[in-house]
Amino acid sequence: MRQPESVSADAPCKINRELRVGRLRPDGYHELRSRMVTIDVADTLRAEECDVLELSCDDPSLPSGPENLVLRAAARLADAAGARLGAKIHLEKRVPAGGGLGGGSSDAACTLRLLAALWKLSVSDDDLARLAAGLGSDVPFFLRGGEAEVSGRGDRVAALPDGPRAALLLLVPPFPVSTAAVYREFAGRGTLPERLALDDPDRAKYLGPNDLAPAVLAMEPRMGTYVHSAAAAASDWVISGSGATIVLSGAPDGTLEALRLRHPDARVIPCRSLSRAEYLERTRPTGGTP
Numbered sequence: 001m002r003q004p005e006s007v008s009a010d011a012p013c014k015i016n017r018e019l020r021v022g023r024l025r026p027d028g029y030h031e032l033r034s035r036m037v038t039i040d041v042a043d044t045l046r047a048e049e050c051d052v053l054e055l056s057c058d059d060p061s062l063p064s065g066p067e068n069l070v071l072r073a074a075a076r077l078a079d080a081a082g083a084r085l086g087a088k089i090h091l092e093k094r095v096p097a098g099g100g101l102g103g104g105s106s107d108a109a110c111t112l113r114l115l116a117a118l119w120k121l122s123v124s125d126d127d128l129a130r131l132a133a134g135l136g137s138d139v140p141f142f143l144r145g146g147e148a149e150v151s152g153r154g155d156r157v158a159a160l161p162d163g164p165r166a167a168l169l170l171l172v173p174p175f176p177v178s179t180a181a182v183y184r185e186f187a188g189r190g191t192l193p194e195r196l197a198l199d200d201p202d203r204a205k206y207l208g209p210n211d212l213a214p215a216v217l218a219m220e221p222r223m224g225t226y227v228h229s230a231a232a233a234a235s236d237w238v239i240s241g242s243g244a245t246i247v248l249s250g251a252p253d254g255t256l257e258a259l260r261l262r263h264p265d266a267r268v269i270p271c272r273s274l275s276r277a278e279y280l281e282r283t284r285p286t287g288g289t290p
């Protein structure tokens with residue numbers, strides 16, 4: 001009997017090196033400008049032929065029903081192809097959920113690529129970009145990864161040349177932060193920058209300001225102790241996106257162990273930035289008959 005075909009790929013996540021946030025738009029999203037870069041912390045997705053669409057996940061705390069972005073991406077792609085297509089998808093989760101690292105968005109972009117390969121669809125880049133933008137603000141960025149300046153509500157992506165290869169530490173507090181709630185808190189504070197511009201890319205620090213940081217700290221007071229530890233360990237640190245993850249650059253030797261001792265409830269993850277070529281290589285669907 002013929003074995004079902006299967007394909008797999010990694011879905012690396014991102015950090016926001018810098019995030020500037022502006023006005024609330026009529027569509028309910030905020031205008032933003034951010035410098036994002038992919039990093040080598042990744043989920044893995046595997047998909048095999050099946051009559052129906054179904055998802056399993058090694059992390060039981062994540063929803064595996066139709067609200068999961070992976071299944072929404074799969075359903076949208078099948079709709080766009082105009083066919084009743086199925087797949088059994090398995091998600092191996094390593095990226096902390098609700099951490100401001102875009103893990104769910106990367107999984108969604110990965111699903112589009114993976115199922116286009118499994119179903120042997122020829123989808124144009126424009127169609128992929130449209131599907132991605134309909135799934136979430138960060139999803140279009142994950143079609144190509146690497147380093148990029150994103151704007152609009154996050155859906156306009158301008159690729160940048162690869163930045164320096166950066167060794168980073170992620171300090172991930174043991175609670176998720178809701179992106180929607182952080183943006184609501186930001187809107188209520190009424191502090192808007194005059195101009196949505198990124199810092200000079202040649203500045204000495206790898207990480208820049210995050211306009212959402214005061215809203216994250218106000219909404220989640222438990223963040224304070226983790227931010228305090230990050231600031232004590234390195235002068236170059238930032239909260240990624242809407243939190244809760246804190247990114248440290250240039251931290252001295254021993255910082256990883258010290259943070260793990262001080263915050264046994266947190267995850268401390270050493271990682272590095274991924275160039276566009278590395279990202280595209282890791283996310284290319286591979287496989288065939290198991």
Ligand code: C5P
Binds near residue numbers: 031153179183
């Ligand atoms: O697009 P995504 O589903 O990731 O966004 C989650 C929520 O975050 C949105 O529903 C919106 O409330 C908020 N958001 C925003 N402005 C953005 C991106 C997200 O207000 N640019």
